[in-house]
Each structure stands twice: as structure tokens, then as C-alpha cells.
Amino acid sequence: MASSTYVQALILLLSASMWAISMANRQWQHGFNYPDWSHKRHPSRQNSTDTPNKIVVGGSQNWTFGVNYTDWALKNGPFYFNDTLVFKYDPPSDTNIHPHSVYLLPNLWSFLKCDLSKAMLIANATEGGGDGFEFVLKKWQPYYFACGGGAGFHCNNGTMKFFVMPMFRRGH
Numbered sequence: 001m002a003s004s005t006y007v008q009a010l011i012l013l014l015s016a017s018m019w020a021i022s023m024a025n026r027q028w029q030h031g032f033n034y035p036d037w038s039h040k041r042h043p044s045r046q047n048s049t050d051t052p053n054k055i056v057v058g059g060s061q062n063w064t065f066g067v068n069y070t071d072w073a074l075k076n077g078p079f080y081f082n083d084t085l086v087f088k089y090d091p092p093s094d095t096n097i098h099p100h101s102v103y104l105l106p107n108l109w110s111f112l113k114c115d116l117s118k119a120m121l122i123a124n125a126t127e128g129g130g131d132g133f134e135f136v137l138k139k140w141q142p143y144y145f146a147c148g149g150g151a152g153f154h155c156n157n158g159t160m161k162f163f164v165m166p167m168f169r170r171g172h
């Protein structure tokens, strides 16, 4: 059991880095100014190299339908160990009948397919209110986030999913 989990983790890690590399190449081929992840931080985040940061997912747009969070993560990353991701979204109401939520997906395949069947709910429909739901990147593992809204529709068709591989801080 333990060893198969380990092998699975390795495969995830490999596919994760391959995905990152292919994304990087794609960006590069399209002539984007691809960030130097090893040395630079996002300019809007100050003293970010030494201490953990709190980052609002989606920035001023929060966690909502139609924002391309894969793109957001590429532009706002990298994220580091012990950084906190904050998910802010409105609770269910008469006008919000397909509320957002936050799930962790178990692997790259379920991420690509927006398959929520083995996903873990980490923030329900109401937990994104107020100051938002906070999630700390505690482990060196890929984190696959997705919205559960509309039983996968928000993930599939609303691009409410992204992927994070926390990095080590320099100088530690």
C-alpha cells in the first residue's frame, strides 16, 4: 500500500513537471514573456521571498466562473511552501443557485477531465464568504484545485481549476 502510494506520488510529480514544462514551452513559442521562476517574484508581492505570502486566488476577481485560473496561476506563481491561498466566493442565494466550492483532485487525469468523483471537498459553498477560505500549501506535492459548482460544469466550462507545485524558498 505504502509503496504503491509512493509510486503514484512519483508519477504525479513527473506528470506535473512535464505539464509545467510543456506549458512553459507553449508560452515561449507564443512569444510570451515567460517569468523566470527561479529568481523573480511577482512584482506586486513585496518581501515575498523570505516569509510566506497570502495570495487571493484570482486577485480582485476572486473565485468565480469564467476566469482562467490556469492562466492566473501561471502569471502569479510560483507559490512557495507555507504560502496561503485564499478563495473568496459568494454563498448560495436565490440568485446564486450553483454556488462555488473548492475541491482537491487526486491526480492530473482527474484534473484534466474535471472528474470530481474521487475529489476531496476542502471548502463548501458557504466557506468562501467573509475573509474567504484559506488553504496553506504545506507539502511538496502538486495541488489540483477545482470548483465543484454545477457538478463539474464550473471546472470544465468555467475554467475554475488550477494547479500548484509549491517551491522551496531560496536562502533556506
Ligand SMILES: *[C@@H]1O[C@H](CO)[C@@H](O)[C@H](O)[C@H]1NC(C)=O
Pocket: 046, 047
Ligand atoms: C516589506 O516591504 C515593505 C515595503 O517594501 C517594508 O515597508 C516592510 O518593512 C517589509 N516588511 C518586512 C517584514 O520585511
Ligand SMILES: *[C@@H]1O[C@H](CO)[C@@H](O)[C@H](O)[C@H]1NC(C)=O
Pocket: 060, 061, 062, 088, 130, 131, 132
Ligand atoms: C472579492 O471579494 C471581496 C471580499 O473579500 C469583495 O469586497 C470584492 O468585491 C470581491 N470582488 C468581486 C469582483 O466580486
Ligand SMILES: *[C@@H]1O[C@H](CO)[C@@H](O)[C@H](O)[C@H]1NC(C)=O
Pocket: 068, 070, 071, 074, 159
Ligand atoms: C487558459 O489559460 C491557459 C494558459 O494561458 C491556456 O493554455 C488555456 O488554453 C486557457 N483556457 C481557455 C479555456 O481559454
Ligand SMILES: *[C@@H]1O[C@H](CO)[C@@H](O)[C@H](O)[C@H]1NC(C)=O
Pocket: 081, 082
Ligand atoms: C512551514 O510552517 C511550519 C509550521 O509553521 C514550519 O514548521 C515549517 O518549517 C515551514 N516550512 C517551510 C519550508 O518554511
Ligand SMILES: *[C@@H]1O[C@H](CO)[C@@H](O)[C@H](O)[C@H]1NC(C)=O
Pocket: 124, 125, 126, 127
Ligand atoms: C460548510 O461548512 C461549515 C463549516 O464546517 C458548516 O458550518 C456549514 O454548515 C457547511 N455548509 C454547507 C452548505 O454544507
Ligand SMILES: *[C@@H]1O[C@H](CO)[C@@H](O)[C@H](O)[C@H]1NC(C)=O
Pocket: 156, 157
Ligand atoms: C462543457 O465542457 C465539456 C468538456 O470540455 C464539453 O464537452 C461541453 O460541450 C461543454 N458544454 C458547454 C455548454 O459548453
Ligand SMILES: [Cu+2]
Pocket: 064, 065, 099, 100, 101, 147, 148, 149, 154, 155, 158, 160
Ligand atoms: Cu464555481
